[in-house]
Amino acid sequence: AQSVAQPEDQVNVAEGNPLTVKCTYSVSGNPYLFWYVQYPNRGLQFLLKYITGDNLVKGSYGFEAEFNKSQTSFHLKKPSALVSDSALYFCAVRAPNSGNTPLVFGKGTRLSVIA
Amino acid sequence: GAVVSQHPSRVICKSGTSVKIECRSLDFQATTMFWYRQFPKQSLMLMATSNEGSKATYEQGVEKDKFLINHASLTLSTLTVTSAHPEDSSFYICSAKGPGRLNTEAFFGQGTRLTVV
Numbered sequence: 139a140q141s142v143a144q145p146e147d148q149v150n151v152a153e154g155n156p157l158t159v160k161c162t163y164s165v166s167g168n169p170y171l172f173w174y175v176q177y178p179n180r181g182l183q184f185l186l187k188y189i190t191g192d193n194l195v196k197g198s199y200g201f202e203a204e205f206n207k208s209q210t211s212f213h214l215k216k217p218s219a220l221v222s223d224s225a226l227y228f229c230a231v232r233a234p235n236s237g238n239t240p241l242v243f244g245k246g247t248r249l250s251v252i253a
Numbered sequence: 254g255a256v257v258s259q260h261p262s263r264v265i266c267k268s269g270t271s272v273k274i275e276c277r278s279l280d281f282q283a284t285t286m287f288w289y290r291q292f293p294k295q296s297l298m299l300m301a302t303s304n305e306g307s308k309a310t311y312e313q314g315v316e317k318d319k320f321l322i323n324h325a326s327l328t329l330s331t332l333t334v335t336s337a338h339p340e341d342s343s344f345y346i347c348s349a350k351g352p353g354r355l356n357t358e359a360f361f362g363q364g365t366r367l368t369v370v
Contacts, residue, residue: 172358181259181364182297183347228296240287240348241359244294 140165142231144244151219152252159214159247161203161229171212172230172241173203182228188212199223219251255338256280266337266369274332274365276347282327283349287359288320291344294303303330337369 141164151157163169170189174182186197192206203214212229226248229242256279266272276286285304289297292370301317303309303324311317319341321333334341344366348359 170358171353174361179263179324179344179364182348182357182361184360240299240302243296248294 140169140231140233140242141231142242142244144227144229144247147245147246147249148250150250150252153221154218157216157219157223157249157251159227159229161212161214161244161248163212163231164210164252165228165231165233168207168234169199170232170234171203171205172232173197173214174213174230176226176228176246182185185214185227219249221251221253224249224251255351255360255364256348257283257360259365260346261365262363263366264368266367268338269336269370271333271335272337272367273346273366274347274367276330276332276349276362278328278349278351281349281351283330284327284352286324286330287348287350288322288330288332289346290346291346291364297346300332301308314343334367337367341368342367342369 143162172187173185176182185201186195186246188195198201201216203212226245226246229244232241258277262312288300290300291297300315301309301311301322303322305324305327306358309322324330344364346364347362350359
């Protein structure tokens with residue numbers, strides 16, 4: 139069975155500082171990994187995904203994530219945080235070739251960027 | 254490309270009435286649609302998976318007679334909350350997957366905030 143862990147409920151960072159939102163996963167085989175962001179009362183917006191290839195994935199709004207197979211991690215990072223980055227972030231995983239199975243989400247991490 | 258539109262964005266209804274939420278894939282054929290429910294400050298809980306033209310598969314603990322899902326076409330799925338009660342108040346989100354390269358990820362609607370009074 140697939141699972142995702144986001145160990146931090148809340149991450150606080152000062153504007154301009156680098157940010158990291160942690161994610162670890164468990165899946166059989168090579169995973170498909172995703173990060174989504176959710177603003178209040180809105181659906182999920184896609185940030186980036188890892189399917190194959192380079193372990194460092196660059197996505198929307200200056201975010202990036204690094205796939206680390208040995209540590210089964212896919213942490214989300216940004217070099218310089220903005221107040222507008224404050225939102226709820228979800229990591230998700232899917233096993234490859236798993237047909238029409240849904241993504242499995244982590245519980246979410248609330249990011250607060252303080253001016 | 255790969256846009257999913259969900260309607261309405263928010264709805265308030267009286268207890269005992271039914272509410273229909275629509276999820277449309279605007280520029281691709283959604284072979285599979287998923288319906289999620291999200292409680293405040295919590296993650297998404299999968300309610301059901303529907304494939305076009307067949308009955309939805311509900312997750313354990315989700316009442317299929319209460320949450321009616323129809324996926325009659327490749328661009329539209331509907332979730333009807335029947336005889337709604339205040340405890341059904343929640344944020345409902347749909348997502349869709351398509352064929353080919355559109356199958357590796359899911360595309361999400363904007364969500365519907367349901368309030369039952």
